[in-house]
Amino acid sequence: MKRTDNIYTLYQKQIKDKDTAVTEFMANTLAKTQSMFEYEGLPISIPQKELERLLQTKGNAFVTKVDGVLYALSGGKGGEPDVYGRATLYTVANPSLHLNKTYDINKDGVLIENDTNGESLLPLIGRYAVLYTDGLISLNTASVLTRITMLISASDDKTKQSADDFLRKIQDGEFSIIGENAFFKGVNMQTAPTTNSVYITQLIELIQYYKASMYNELGLNANYNMKRERLNLGEVSMNVDVLLPYVDNMLKERQYAIEKINEMFDTEISVKLSSSWGLERDNYNVLAADLETTARQTEETTGTDGNETERAETTETETTGTDGNETEETETDGNETEETETERTEIEETETETDGKDTETEETKETETETDGKDTETEETKETEQTEETEETEEKKDEKEDK
Numbered sequence: 001m002k003r004t005d006n007i008y009t010l011y012q013k014q015i016k017d018k019d020t021a022v023t024e025f026m027a028n029t030l031a032k033t034q035s036m037f038e039y040e041g042l043p044i045s046i047p048q049k050e051l052e053r054l055l056q057t058k059g060n061a062f063v064t065k066v067d068g069v070l071y072a073l074s075g076g077k078g079g080e081p082d083v084y085g086r087a088t089l090y091t092v093a094n095p096s097l098h099l100n101k102t103y104d105i106n107k108d109g110v111l112i113e114n115d116t117n118g119e120s121l122l123p124l125i126g127r128y129a130v131l132y133t134d135g136l137i138s139l140n141t142a143s144v145l146t147r148i149t150m151l152i153s154a155s156d157d158k159t160k161q162s163a164d165d166f167l168r169k170i171q172d173g174e175f176s177i178i179g180e181n182a183f184f185k186g187v188n189m190q191t192a193p194t195t196n197s198v199y200i201t202q203l204i205e206l207i208q209y210y211k212a213s214m215y216n217e218l219g220l221n222a223n224y225n226m227k228r229e230r231l232n233l234g235e236v237s238m239n240v241d242v243l244l245p246y247v248d249n250m251l252k253e254r255q256y257a258i259e260k261i262n263e264m265f266d267t268e269i270s271v272k273l274s275s276s277w278g279l280e281r282d283n284y285n286v287l288a289a290d291l292e293t294t295a296r297q298t299e300e301t302t303g304t305d306g307n308e309t310e311r312a313e314t315t316e317t318e319t320t321g322t323d324g325n326e327t328e329e330t331e332t333d334g335n336e337t338e339e340t341e342t343e344r345t346e347i348e349e350t351e352t353e354t355d356g357k358d359t360e361t362e363e364t365k366e367t368e369t370e371t372d373g374k375d376t377e378t379e380e381t382k383e384t385e386q387t388e389e390t391e392e393t394e395e396k397k398d399e400k401e402d403k
Helices: 004-016 018-033 048-058 122-145 157-171 181-186 196-217 244-265 275-402
Strands: 037-040 060-066 069-073 075-078 089-094 099-104 110-113 150-154 187-191 270-273
Touching: 004 018, 004 122, 018 048, 018 122, 037 048, 037 244, 048 060, 048 069, 048 110, 060 099, 060 244, 110 244, 122 196, 150 157, 244 270, 244 275, 270 275
Parallel strands: none
Antiparallel strands: 037 270, 060 069, 060 110, 075 089, 089 099, 150 187
16 A cells, blocks of 8 residues: 555556456445345354355355265256256365265255356346446546546647646646747647536436446345436335345245255254345335235225115114104194194183173273263253243243333
8 A cells, every 4th residue: 555656557447447347346246245145043064155155156055964064065067857957966076075976966965046047146247247337437538538628739849848838837736837929829729528527427327227227136226316306205116016026036045945954954044134135025014014904994994884874874764764753743743733723712712702891891881971971961951941941030020020
């Protein structure tokens, strides 16, 4: 690290040298996939890291006992294929164990495969490593070209030397003065196109798409949507359905082989998803459980609605019967009303008769009053007659006296 002049050249190979870039990309990705599975109960002679390295890079491993110790060995499949075209023999050459032997796959041990095809992860990772490396080289070239804001051309060597000195001083942060008129006459400057920034944005999106697609195939939810606005729930969760199938396939192959190892060698080994892959599986299980619960609630709600409809119809029927009874009661009320009206009419007639009697009494009183008037008139008549008689008597007396 002290030779700083070589550091840039050393790590520049990670970008410009394609073989180095592809190899480093694949090694980094395989280091991440080491966290995909978690084993319990593995013997010391079979480290988890080495077992997964064999499965992810070779595509298979053969577990058997050598001198009483259980090992996971690498070798080649062969022999006469069975009825389904599968290999029946496994040849191992291991210098450390001084082992060179051909095993019967069905009797001498258990063959573990990375997936149902017995393929490693190298073809998948290598394909995206090449795409990623090419995109990264293009991005590096585009970013370097953004430094060129203008193109300078010189007509002679002296003018070129002056232009080089001018640019070097500007790069070093010094102010430079042009003292020759010939410099302006011999130098031509052209402005570079400004569309390079658009290419950079497109290259960034392309590289992000390559990486996200690879992680999605490996079971990790990586977003490649480069929208500059917010992402809605549908855009974030659009890749969930394609994440787990391949990972589930690898897990089932390992679980199937582990069961056979436990039966053949009397071990207690187990395997499950780990890290982000395990979390993704848990989230999927929760989502599936929620969907089942929602479906059951919908069915129960539908059944309850049917019962409620029947109950509503029954209630309406009972209400109709009750309305009939209420109608009869209303008719009864009508009869009571008629009786009440009859009673009221009789009372009114009685009161009317009473009023009639009172009227007769009043008439009788008036008649009596009239009779009193007649008596009064009779008395007045009598007085008048007496007065007249008295006057006549007086007149007769006067006439006698005159005589």
